[in-house]
Amino acid sequence: MGAENQINDTNATGALQEDKHAWPLWEVFVRSSRGLSHVHAGSLHAPDADMAVRNARDLYTRRNEGVSLWVVLSDNIIASDPRDKESFFESPKGKDYRHATYYTASEGVKHL
Secondary structure: OHHOOOOOEEEEOOOEOOOOOHHHHHEEEEEEOOOOOEEEEEEEEEOEEEEHHHHHHHHHHOOOOOOOOEEEEHHHHHHHHHHHHHHHHOOOOOOOHHHHHHOOOOOOOOOO
16 A cells, blocks of 8 residues: 555654545444433544444444434534633523522412
8 A cells, every 4th residue: 555545644753644635533423212312422534424424333333222323523513611611601690580499489379
């Protein structure tokens, strides 16, 4: 196999460098049974979406664990920064009415 067919190659210093024609990274989510949520199962490289679904099926549902697969290009996933946890997820001050614990049940209302 020639160097032009390899996904990774080494440069003059011997360090691995990515080939600009390497397959993109896909994230795989599997739903194990009806009614449950999809759960991240892992990642894989594939040239296109159809091959990503096929490879995901072969890698992550070999023992009939799944009923549904999602594959998403890793580049299309946007995530919050864990370092911003405090400011990103804290409850807004003065907006306690957004939580159910703020309200009390009325005595005159039946079936509540």
